[in-house]
Amino acid sequence: MTQRAMAIVGAGHVGGRAAQALREAGWQGRIVLVGAEPHWPYERPPLSKGLLTGERAAQQCALRAPQAWRDDHIERLHARVLALDPARRTLTLDTGGMLAHVAHLDYEALLLATGGHVRRLAVPVSAAASARVLYLRTLDDAAAIAPRLAPGARLAVVGGGFIGLEVAASARSRGCEVTVIEGGPRLLGRAVPEALAAQVHALHARNGVRIVLGAAVQAIEAHANGALAVLHGSGESADSVEADTVVVGIGIEPADEIARAAGLAVERGILVDETLQTSAPGIYAAGDVAVFPSRFGAHRLRQETWHNAETQARVAAHNLLGAREVYRELPWFWSDQYDHQLQVAGEPALARQTVVRALDGNTQIRFDFADERRAGHDGHVPRLVAASGFGPANALAKEMRVARMLVEREVTAAPAVLADAAVKLKSLLA
Numbered sequence: 001m002t003q004r005a006m007a008i009v010g011a012g013h014v015g016g017r018a019a020q021a022l023r024e025a026g027w028q029g030r031i032v033l034v035g036a037e038p039h040w041p042y043e044r045p046p047l048s049k050g051l052l053t054g055e056r057a058a059q060q061c062a063l064r065a066p067q068a069w070r071d072d073h074i075e076r077l078h079a080r081v082l083a084l085d086p087a088r089r090t091l092t093l094d095t096g097g098m099l100a101h102v103a104h105l106d107y108e109a110l111l112l113a114t115g116g117h118v119r120r121l122a123v124p125v126s127a128a129a130s131a132r133v134l135y136l137r138t139l140d141d142a143a144a145i146a147p148r149l150a151p152g153a154r155l156a157v158v159g160g161g162f163i164g165l166e167v168a169a170s171a172r173s174r175g176c177e178v179t180v181i182e183g184g185p186r187l188l189g190r191a192v193p194e195a196l197a198a199q200v201h202a203l204h205a206r207n208g209v210r211i212v213l214g215a216a217v218q219a220i221e222a223h224a225n226g227a228l229a230v231l232h233g234s235g236e237s238a239d240s241v242e243a244d245t246v247v248v249g250i251g252i253e254p255a256d257e258i259a260r261a262a263g264l265a266v267e268r269g270i271l272v273d274e275t276l277q278t279s280a281p282g283i284y285a286a287g288d289v290a291v292f293p294s295r296f297g298a299h300r301l302r303q304e305t306w307h308n309a310e311t312q313a314r315v316a317a318h319n320l321l322g323a324r325e326v327y328r329e330l331p332w333f334w335s336d337q338y339d340h341q342l343q344v345a346g347e348p349a350l351a352r353q354t355v356v357r358a359l360d361g362n363t364q365i366r367f368d369f370a371d372e373r374r375a376g377h378d379g380h381v382p383r384l385v386a387a388s389g390f391g392p393a394n395a396l397a398k399e400m401r402v403a404r405m406l407v408e409r410e411v412t413a414a415p416a417v418l419a420d421a422a423v424k425l426k427s428l429l430a
């Protein structure tokens with residue numbers, strides 16, 4: 001009889017860390033990582049930064065050295081999972097090749113770590129243009145973009161979110177001419193408070209990036225002279241941006257299709273409880289694909305961040321082994337652009353009151369509070385739910401580390417105290 005394995009679908013950040021954590025936690029049976037990409041797990045943050053600026057090589061993105069996987073006897077199957085049968089505890093795989101080859105894998109317990117698929121532009125892209133309209137999610141995507149960022153090359157970035165702006169910053173540092181085309185009224189409309197997004201906008205403008213807001217892309221065509229034209233707007237506001245290459249960064253869709261087809265609860269991502277278990281016993285989900293309960297209330301959230309991948313992977317691995325650990329990590333992410341950094345800890349979307357702690361002209365941290373009140377030294381104070389900061393990376397990092405701890409520990413301090421730059425944040429930790 002085949003020994004049933006701990007199976008992980010998706011050999012990305014979560015998949016890799018979870019496999020490692022299973023071994024570290026003492027699981028001695030098989031661990032099989034099934035991944036559609038032809039690589040051992042790697043970290044994605046450098047793909048839009050060091051890998052494009054040339055400061056990092058592909059091997060430096062690896063989650064672990066290749067030998068470490070072999071030493072831990074972790075198996076990697078380069079295959080796409082087509083279906084999942086929770087009752088039989090079996091996966092159906094397409095192992096590819098010239099003739100699609102279908103195989104089956106029986107599992108003991110299962111982790112779904114399928115991440116997300118890049119959202120594609122739903123507008124006409126002419127055949128002559130399509131080879132130069134690129135997306136960025138994988139190592140192979142980054143390897144295709146990097147050589148195009150030669151000095152003087154014209155780059156149009158569609159999407160003013162994190163990925164688009166990081167690509168813009170990397171391309172500027174390589175001497176490209178960059179235009180960012182954003183459909184919404186401002187940059188970073190999804191996850192960043194408006195005032196911080198305005199500072200990010202100003203930073204890009206100072207660095208020579210042209211930013212076009214409120215510009216819905218209508219089509220991408222190739223001119224006879226070889227240049228691409230990104231057509232946007234309509235009627236009187238119709239316009240176009242000329243480019244040699246277009247990089248599209250308009251978000252991802254959670255890769256929840258096999259979970260949905262298997263009858264698991266799915267709602268723009270795979271629904272999990274506080275132990276990261278899906279609606280099917282013995283099947284867990286983590287990372288970009290998982291929709292999990294917030295520590296701040298009855299709502300759920302999905303995070304597309306390194307920290308979420310790193311921490312959920314470990315909890316899920318322990319729970320695959322029966323630990324029933326509860327996931328309560330504070331959401332946190334960073335983005336590096338030029339020599340600046342943006343960090344967001346907690347859930348700014350819950351803000352009912354915000355105070356600004358100005359560290360100097362260039363650096364600030366914003367603290368967000370929810371309506372709910374907590375008993376503190378200063379009587380009842382609103383509940384601290386987020387801290388977001390932006391500034392030169394060195395200046396920001398030290399202060400944000402403490403700010404993040406304050407939110408993590410849900411310290412009860414009056415908003416005015418947090419706003420007062422004369423009060424040392426560290427003193428509030430006690």
Ligand SMILES: Cc1cc2nc3c(=O)[nH]c(=O)nc-3n(C[C@H](O)[C@H](O)[C@H](O)COP(=O)(O)OP(=O)(O)OC[C@H]3O[C@@H](n4cnc5c(N)ncnc54)[C@H](O)[C@@H]3O)c2cc1C
Binds near residue numbers: 034163255334
């Ligand atoms: C360019 C870029 C820059 C980033 N920068 C930052 C940053 O600065 N800060 C930050 O906090 N976060 C950043 N992130 C986000 C962070 O990298 C992700 O949140 C993290 O990689 C998510 O890990 P995951 O394992 O959930 O998904 P992924 O790493 O996407 O892994 C999922 C894997 O599952 C595979 N898969 C999917 N479906 C199947 C299937 N049916 N069968 C087999 N395999 C399948 C996919 O091929 C993929 O390899 C960045 C992401 C990108 C793309």
